[in-house]
Amino acid sequence: MPTLTLLQAVNDGLKTVMRNDPTVLVFGEDVGPKGGVFLATEGLTEEFGVERCFDTPLSEDGIVGAAIGMAMNGLRPVAEIQFQDFIYPAFDQIVSEAAKLRYRSGGQYTAPMVIRTPYGGGIRGGLYHSQSGESYFAHTAGLKVVIPSTPHDAKGLLIASIEDPDPVIFMEPKALYRTLKGEVPEGSYTVELSTLREARAGKDVTVFCYGAMVTVAEKAAEQAATGGIEVAVVDLRTLLPLDEEGVLDAAKRTGRVVVLHEAPRFCGYGAEISALIAEHAIEYMEAPVVRVTGFDTPFPNTLEHNYMPDDRRVLDAIEHVYNF
Amino acid sequence: MTAELQHLAPDGSPRGDVPELEGTFLRELFVHMMRVRCTDERMLKLQRAGRIGFVGTAKGLEAAIIGSAAALQARDWLWSGLREGGAAVMRGLPLSEYVAQMYGNSHDTAKGRQMCNHFQHKASHYPSWSSVIGTQLVHGVGAAFASKLRGEDAVHAVYFGDGATSSNGFHSALNFAGVWRVPVVFVCIDNGWAISVASSQQTAARSYADKAAAYGMPGRDVDGNDVLACYQAAHEAIAAAREGGGPSLLVLKTYRMLGHSSSDDPTKYRDDDEVAAWAAKDPIDRYERYLVERGVLAGGERQAIEADLLRELDAVIHEEETVPPMPMRTLVEDVYAEVPPHLRRQFNSFIAVAERLGYARPGDGAFPL
Ligand SMILES: Cc1ncc(C[n+]2csc(CCOP(=O)(O)OP(=O)(O)O)c2C)c(N)n1
Ligand SMILES: [Mg+2]
Numbered sequence: 299m300p301t302l303t304l305l306q307a308v309n310d311g312l313k314t315v316m317r318n319d320p321t322v323l324v325f326g327e328d329v330g331p332k333g334g335v336f337l338a339t340e341g342l343t344e345e346f347g348v349e350r351c352f353d354t355p356l357s358e359d360g361i362v363g364a365a366i367g368m369a370m371n372g373l374r375p376v377a378e379i380q381f382q383d384f385i386y387p388a389f390d391q392i393v394s395e396a397a398k399l400r401y402r403s404g405g406q407y408t409a410p411m412v413i414r415t416p417y418g419g420g421i422r423g424g425l426y427h428s429q430s431g432e433s434y435f436a437h438t439a440g441l442k443v444v445i446p447s448t449p450h451d452a453k454g455l456l457i458a459s460i461e462d463p464d465p466v467i468f469m470e471p472k473a474l475y476r477t478l479k480g481e482v483p484e485g486s487y488t489v490e491l492s493t494l495r496e497a498r499a500g501k502d503v504t505v506f507c508y509g510a511m512v513t514v515a516e517k518a519a520e521q522a523a524t525g526g527i528e529v530a531v532v533d534l535r536t537l538l539p540l541d542e543e544g545v546l547d548a549a550k551r552t553g554r555v556v557v558l559h560e561a562p563r564f565c566g567y568g569a570e571i572s573a574l575i576a577e578h579a580i581e582y583m584e585a586p587v588v589r590v591t592g593f594d595t596p597f598p599n600t601l602e603h604n605y606m607p608d609d610r611r612v613l614d615a616i617e618h619v620y621n622f
Numbered sequence: 623m624t625a626e627l628q629h630l631a632p633d634g635s636p637r638g639d640v641p642e643l644e645g646t647f648l649r650e651l652f653v654h655m656m657r658v659r660c661t662d663e664r665m666l667k668l669q670r671a672g673r674i675g676f677v678g679t680a681k682g683l684e685a686a687i688i689g690s691a692a693a694l695q696a697r698d699w700l701w702s703g704l705r706e707g708g709a710a711v712m713r714g715l716p717l718s719e720y721v722a723q724m725y726g727n728s729h730d731t732a733k734g735r736q737m738c739n740h741f742q743h744k745a746s747h748y749p750s751w752s753s754v755i756g757t758q759l760v761h762g763v764g765a766a767f768a769s770k771l772r773g774e775d776a777v778h779a780v781y782f783g784d785g786a787t788s789s790n791g792f793h794s795a796l797n798f799a800g801v802w803r804v805p806v807v808f809v810c811i812d813n814g815w816a817i818s819v820a821s822s823q824q825t826a827a828r829s830y831a832d833k834a835a836a837y838g839m840p841g842r843d844v845d846g847n848d849v850l851a852c853y854q855a856a857h858e859a860i861a862a863a864r865e866g867g868g869p870s871l872l873v874l875k876t877y878r879m880l881g882h883s884s885s886d887d888p889t890k891y892r893d894d895d896e897v898a899a900w901a902a903k904d905p906i907d908r909y910e911r912y913l914v915e916r917g918v919l920a921g922g923e924r925q926a927i928e929a930d931l932l933r934e935l936d937a938v939i940h941e942e943e944t945v946p947p948m949p950m951r952t953l954v955e956d957v958y959a960e961v962p963p964h965l966r967r968q969f970n971s972f973i974a975v976a977e978r979l980g981y982a983r984p985g986d987g988a989f990p991l
Contacts, residue, residue, distance in 0.1 A: 331891040332818035353819045355788035356755055384754060387790055422675040424737030426753035563968070593968050595957045600726035600734035600947045604972070614975050 302482045305475040307449035308338045308414070311456035312376065314486050316346050319374060322460060324351040326361055326378030335380055336416060336475055362388035362413060366396050369411040374460060382417035382469060383426040389434070396465040397440030412459045412466045417445075418510050418560055419592075419606050420473035424599035430509075430561035430592070435467045436538045436570070442466040442491060443537040447512035449480040451535060454489030462491060471510035478513065492536045494544040500528035503616050504548050506571050507558040508534040511607065515558055518612035527620050537567055542574060549575045553584035554619040560606050563591040585622030588615045626843040626875060629850040632903045634911025641854045645918045651692055651849055652913055653927055655684035655906050658708035660931040661717075662880075664939065665724060665738075669884045673943070674724045678704040678739040682847070682879035685905030686811050687781075688712060689852030690874060693860050694779055699747035699769075701762040701780040703755075705811070707741045709781075715743035717938050727945040733956070734948050747776075756782065756789025759808070763795045766804035766869075777805045777863045779856070785816025787830050796871065800837040803868035807859045810871065811846065813878040814900075818891040834871040846876030847905040850912075876905070949985040950976070966991055 302310060316322050324342055326334075330353040333340030342351035354361050358379055365375035379385045385392070396409045419428040435443045444459055444466055446452035452470065459466040497512055498519050505515045512533045519529035532548045534540065549555050555575060557568035568589040575587055590607045598605050629640045662679040669677045680687055683705060691700060691709035700709060711720055719731060723741050726734035732742060732750065742750035751758045762780035769776045786792055787810060799806045810830050814821050827833060834841025844855045852874055859870045877900035881888045888897075913919035950973065954965040961969075966989040976982040 327816075328818045330818070333890070335817065335885075353823060355824050356785040356816050356819070357788045357790065359790055360788070386754075387756075422737065424740070424753070425735065427737065564964070593953055593972075594965060595954055596735075598735055598953055599737055601950060601953050604950055604953060604976075610979055611972070611975055 299481040299483055301479050302449045303476050304446070304449045304452050304471070304478045305336060305338055307452040307482045308456060308470060309340060310482060311453035312339065312342060313345065314453070315457055315460050316342065316350060318486060321372060322350070322374045322376060323368065324376045324378065325354050327356055327380050328353060329378050334378065336472065338414070338470070339378065358384055358388035359391055362391040362396070365411045365413070366391060366399070366409045369409040369465075370399070370407050374410060376412045376414060376460060379413055379415040381423075381427050382415040382431055383429045385413070385415055385431065392435070392441070392465075392467070393438050397438045399440075400464065401440060408463060409465045410463050412456070412468050414456075414468045414470060416472035416475070417469040418471050418473050419597060419602050420510065422599065422602060425596045428597040428602065430559065432469060432537055433561060433565060433567050436567055440464070441538060443469070444491060444535065445469045445471065445509040445537060446535065447471065447474070447497070447509055447533050449478065449482045451489050451495070453482050454487050455491065455535065457486060458488035458491050461488065469509065473510040474513065489535070492539050492541050494541045494548070495533045495535055496530060496548070497533045498529065498531040500530035500552070502528045502552055503554040503556060503620050504530045504532060504552045505556045505558055505612065505616065506532050506534060506545065506548070508537065511558045511560055514607060514609055515612055517609040518616060521609060521613050522616050525617075527616060529616055540570070545571060545574060546579050549579050550582040553582050554622070555583070555587045556590060556612065556615045556619055557587060558590045558607055558612055560592045562594045563589055564594045566591055585619040588619050590615045626845045627851045627855050628845040628848050629854060630848045630908055630912050632847075632908055634908050634915060636912065641850060641857070643853075645916075648913060648916075648918050651688060651853070652909060652919065653931070654688045654692070654708065654712045655849065655909065656924070656927055657711065657931050658684045658688065659906060660928060660935060661708065661711075661720070664932070664935050666884060668724070668939070674738055676738040677724075677884040678882070679880045680705045680708055682877045682900065682905065683811060683813055684708070685849035685909065686846040686852050686874040686876045689849035690809050690856035690872065691779065693853055693856035694777070696746065697774070697776045698860070699762070699765060699776060699778045701751075701758045701778060702741070702748060703751050703758065703781050703783060703786070704739055706781050707739060710741050710743050710746065710748045713743070713748065714746040715741060715748065717934065718942060719743070721938050721942045722945065725942055725945065726947065727942060728948045729942060729945050733952050756786045756791030758782070759786070759789075759791045759795035760798065762806055763799045763802070763804055766799070766806045767802055770804050775805075775864050777807060777860045779807045779809055779860070781809045781811060783816060784810065784812040784814070784821045784824050784830065785819065786810075787833065788824055796834070796837040796839070796869075799869040800839050803866075805863040805866075806869040807856065807863055808869065808871040809856070810873045812873050812875050813846075814876070815878050815882065815892070817882040817886065818888075820892075829873055831871060831873040839869050839871060841871040841873065844872055844874050846874030847903050847908065849905060849909050877903075949983065951986060951989065961989060963991065
């Protein structure tokens with residue numbers, strides 16, 4: 299099996315679907331001859347022509363709105379928003395239109411489309427090249443929200459998202475694009491949406507996380523193990539619709555839970571996990587759930603390494619719930 | 623089709639009614655243009671050495687940026703995008719603050735919070751842009767509304783690129799400005815590219831200037847590599863706006879000579895021939911020939927000016943390089959006027975770990991609760 303970076307796995311996923319399904323189109327800003335600012339779409343225009351992979355004018359609202367119309371009329375658009383931070387000009391089209399189309403038309407019209415977008419910190423991009431806005435979308439009924447954390451899942455989840463009958467926000471952890479390598483099967487395969495993955499087994503504490511924070515959790519778990527604490531790391535993979543049973547099972551197994559994300563804390567995704575556990579598994583809990591998150595501030599620049607949760611903060615939380 | 627306004631041909635020879643400007647002013651313009659180029663050069667060097675993260679250069683755009691902004695008065699506002707830092711320096715931003723912003727150190731007036739090339743200078747009415755293309759256009763319109771309401775005669779020059787003309791902000795800004803007849807000059811720096819997307823793919827219109835008609839304002843094409851044409855066109859548009867004549871759109875046609883930023887490889891998407899054709903129209907070379915011909919500049923003086931500018935830059939870089947970043951507690955400051963209790967608690971639990979593990983610095987200490 300070839301070893302690919304997460305970025306190459308995304309590229310491979312796009313090529314694989316485009317070879318199998320002529321209705322799949324890729325478009326956005328700089329995705330054509332340049333191959334995307336991160337090179338996720340490198341080689342697509344070359345292989346599939348400008349009819350199937352092309353640059354658009356600089357308007358996210360235009361990109362997403364047009365994708366909805368294409369999806370309503372028989373195509374499978376995969377739109378790229380260059381940075382998740384720049385998705386907000388398209389927020390109206392996503393929240394008011396794509397998400398509600400099936401419901402408001404009684405199922406007569408649908409928008410089977412994917413919006414791919416790199417998210418997250420770690421590249422010294424400051425306020426507007428670093429955000430983790432998953433909660434805005436996870437709060438929107440009708441969308442699916444998917445975030446891979448490994449090359450294998452990036453390809454399998456992307457193909458599953460493109461084949462899915464509903465609109466998917468596919469957020470790619472840009473901090474892992476080139477730093478994470480892994481085995482990726484050739485050809486087409488899918489990773490089922492709304493299923494979580496146990497990235498590491500452990501009986502003492504469960505850390506729930508997704509995206510770039512999975513590697514941070516694994517690092518902290520490694521250090522905890524040297525101190526005799528066995529930590530399970532659970533990669534949620536799909537935030538909406540969530541694998542609720544999987545979450546509750548994993549929480550019950552240890553009774554001690556840390557929730558980790560780089561997005562701000564208040565109304566962040568961790569609040570949903572905490573509430574789910576409080577509602578359905580409180581009797582299994584040996585300690586209060588602890589959240590490790592970004593600050594409730596805009597994303598900084600020079601101090602980004604202090605803003606983003608790191609293994610030190612995660613380990614501190616693990617020890618806290620373990621010793622509670 | 624109206625022709626581009628041009629006063630200097632690429633060989634530096636005068637065209638049409640060349641504006642009558644004093645020698646000292648003409649010379650200053652040249653120095654400001656040279657400073658832009660020298661600054662880019664030094665910043666790129668720092669970026670390659672890993673000292674700063676990112677540079678958005680203005681090579682090729684010096685005439686457009688400096689010529690147009692030179693027509694503004696001190697009380698006027700300049701709403702910037704990625705590449706107008708040189709205009710800020712000309713209008714009063716200290717070079718040390720420019721360099722501090724690139725380092726994001728504790729001399730940076732924005733406290734190191736924004737990525738590189740996001741300058742601000744309140745004293746000369748120069749807010750930084752966010753990074754989100756097109757948003758500042760509408761801010762300029764609202765601020766011009768406020769100036770007009772108070773009966774002040776400040777003009778607001780709003781800068782943006784060819785790519786930004788596709789943003790929602792462009793439409794809203796020109797539409798509102800036209801309806802309100804506010805004192806705004808929209809300065810579109812059409813540098814041929816929005817990262818890898820050619821200007822020709824951004825619009826089906828003949829020129830961005832044609833869009834002005836739809837908003838009920840004049841639009842004008844200008845040779846953006848001709849500093850005198852850029853100055854003259856801006857001068858006329860600013861005067862009209864100041865006298866209550868309403869907004870207008872200038873399109874300064876120029877060319878981004880380098881990549882979109884230090885992270886971009888333009889050879890993947892454009893021809894060397896196109897770049898070479900524009901190099902032959904270089905705004906600094908052209909202006910130098912004109913100034914030498916007029917006797918404002920001596921032949922070979924450019925090298926001396928360049929050496930002075932580089933010396934000045936190197937001294938500033940030397941100073942700023944060792945300035946430390948802001949203390950960690952600035953992470954939670956300036957979110958609101960006061961640091962609210964929940965942010966104090968978040969910071970305090972963070973700093974407790976940092977202190978215990980020894981990576982806190984003096985001045986990082988906890989907030990009183
Ligand atoms: C809303 C938004 N979408 C995308 C981007 C990413 N981006 C940064 S600069 C740029 C191109 C801008 O082109 P132009 O307006 O011509 O300005 P130039 O860089 O040429 O000066 C793009 C697409 C962004 N910053 N904001
Ligand atoms: Mg441009």
